[in-house]
Amino acid sequence: MSLQLIVGPPNSGRAGEILTRLRAALDRDPLLVVPTGDDIARFERDLCADGHAAIGATIRTFGSLTDEIALATAADVPPPLTAPQRLALVRAATAATPLRLLSRSARSTGFASALDLLIGELQAALVSPADLRAASVAAEGGELELEIAGLYGAYESLRDGAGRSDAGSAAVRAAAALRATPGAWGKRPVFVYGFDDLTESQLELLELLAAGADVTVAVNYADRKALAARATLLARLRDEFGAVTVADLGFDPDYTRQRSLRHIDRQLFEAGVETVPPDDGLQLLESAGSRGEAEAVGLEIGRLLDAGVEPHDIVVALRRPSVDGPLFAAVLRELGVPAALEAELPLSATAVGRSLIALCRAAGDDGEPGDLLAHLRADPSVAPGAVDWLERAVARREAGSVEELAGRWETPPVHLSRIQEAGGPSARVLALAGAARRVAEAVHAETAPLAGERPNGTPLAPVELRAGVAAAELLEELALVGALPDCPEPDLADAEEALEAAGVRAWRGSSEGRVRILSPYRVRAGQARYLFCAAMQEGVFPGRGAIDPLLGEESRARLGISALRRQEQSDEERYLFHVCASRPVDRLYLSWRSSDEDGHPAARSPFVDEVLDLIGSDPEAAEKALKRTRTLAQAVPSAREATTPRALARAVTLGTGRDGERGREALSALGVDLAVTGDVLALTSGIPDPGAKPGPLSNPRVLAAMKERRLLSANSLEGWIQCSYQWFVDHELAPQRLEPEADPLWLGGMVHAALDRLYAKPPGEDAIPRPGDVRAWKARFNELLDAVVDESESPRTPDRRLGLARLRIQVEGFLDAEAEGTTVLRPRADLLERGFGFGEEDADDPGELRLGEFALRGRIDRIDVEPGGNRAVLRDYKTSKAVPGVRTIANEGKLQLQLYMLVVRERLGLDPIGGLYQPLGAYGDKRPRGMVRRSECGDDGLFRGLDISVKGDALDDEEFEDALEGARARAIGNGERMRAGDITRDPLGGVCSEYCTFQPICRLERALGLDEETKNGE
């Protein structure tokens, strides 16, 4: 019996030759070995392609071949370790091995996973711990390699001590059993197809099998630069293992009708070759941005499907499908194209994975509130609104630990509670496993969603359910590790590391009827009619190759073990690109990005130029002829390209010209009506007009409730005048801010309360501070401020403490200034913080100020009155640095002072001679400003002796009265608009306040602005 070779380049019929030979051997129980489960499914289909069941053939992966050999030879192979158990043993081995050079990195997350991978590679290369130790000792400066050998040996000791096996030890035992009983396998023929490389362990098994049976290996090789990466395998099989070539297959030029594809397959990477004219077999796609590229590919696929091509005849090849594939899959899904992403995604890339990893951290000793928030945010079963409240508490420093945060919830987060209540490390890991299933399933609880349906508004994402199952199984296996000898019980840190290292298949099941998105390694197993080789960027394809974090290339060279040397990466990348270029039968698409989403240039892969060098006499002309370009300006597909009603609506809304017209016709057929005014296209039914302005309010119940409002405040009216839409959002929608309440508001409240108490019970003889007692006033103020702050339930942050200290100084300055004044005016104790319009709440309430159909209510800080008379000045404390004078009061739509002076006159029976804002926070000029009667500003007027700035703030009696009545009329007009729900975007003076942050709600494009809107006729 012998080791036989079928040798041939791509498109030479190697798969067909293997199948022919397999069929011919059906009476001898043949076994075909292929790389993956998908390859098994494909060969099973091909075997039965002629309509006859192929009974007698077995198709397996290499792992299963080891099992078959062990079974045939009755090899003593202990039960296998699962992946998490193996990882746990690696961790235990690391903890038990004294390390020097690796001691730091051994403590880092990911070390165990990297070591686990390396041990797997060493086992496949048949390098034992003793071999590695000996090579390390022999190598100059091999201390680090020696430590790795120690770790490797410690792991194998733990594995053997636990009475378990792994892939490496199972292969060694199977090989030993086969060597001891060569006849046990019998004459059962073995065929091997689809492997680019074979490990030492695999070669050893094939050699032993070939001693008693025919073993036929198909090798993808011809003497070409593109296939150089496979030359070593062929040479070894021939020279070291004595394999004989039984079929040397030639290139089959009839595999395609496209001359360009044939030429690319034969001549890619060869020097000094002829060129062929461009034809329909090659298409280039240049796009701007990752999403733009995915959409360009998706739209081309849409055209192919529209032309009758079956989805499974189309393949998208990506060098990094785990990284770039999710975007392509998502875009195809949005375009209504069925797709299967054949890639393993990190578990941490799923919502379930992220939620569990964050839960591990939150429940651990070093858990932080942010971890719990991340867990809840990624748990689709938790209402985002509830998490917003928790995040608000964290942002406001109201919860500084996981316990404090969880305690704010009526029923603390269930998964966290279960883990915290679990008795011991393994129980915690099991509780986490339970959470994995529930997090994945809870969002669909009590529904029976089918793929793609949205029974409760949440789309069914099968990958999330698979992630839940994968995580649960992994954690359940991990929880058992403590039962293995010398293995500590795993806890949450181990679980976190295991979850971080785990992956989940993005797609499972048959890809029949779907566009496949996959890596070049998976592409090589079969042909496709149309192949898109996408994400052709410099640094991506050709890639730079993975660097082993533990055993780098220098270490491998130093050790001198040939089985550990790696392929030349450039050969491997050329081989993989040739795989992609040689698989399509009808057309090859090469797609790349010319820039990122922000327009920064991105370099395309040099492989594109390698292809263009084979096409046409002038590569630039060929590129121009074959290339389609999609720029950043093409943000949405055109109406012609749209594959769904939604995409069509977007295209029509933004599209112009012929495209827009076509789209309108198509939308009309879908029952969506359109109205065209000049160049402006509006959707009048079916789809909401995205350009519509908000307001006025139209809901009858809301309008009725607005009309019922009888009592308004000056503050509210002033807010309305600033911008009615800003008022609506701030006052009515009242969005809760995550960040703490604005400190000036809180500080203002504290100072107002302290000043009210101070003047209500003066610490001296007079109602205001005098030079002789101002120190007592200041001391009393500070006591009162401490008292009101103590009574406040809001937290005292460092910022607030600083603000309070500053305000103490400022108020003391105000008291000093007041003590210096010689005014005869005195605050009336019964008019401090005087509320009006609150009704029965206050027996002394003077009543509301009538303003037509509604009334005003409010609270006046302080009213100073002349001794024995009724002339009065209204005082309002502001903690700001500057306060408005009379001109600003008019220009900025301020009403408070004027309306309060009307209250003073009409409800309190006093004669208002002025209203003043007191700028407590001012650094320079601390004098109050507002509006006063000029007639009281003279030497015999009541403002004498009061240190006020009257420059420009004094009004003649008539102007003064006009100001009060003007404010009344303005208040009535705006109050009525408010009560009628007449909200719109109407910032005062046409300019939005720089502090307004509601653009996302009022949908005003800041860049466009109100002026532009007006210009456009709105």
Ligand code: SF4
């Ligand atoms: S952004 Fe301008 S228009 Fe919009 S609510 Fe604020 S102030 Fe009003």
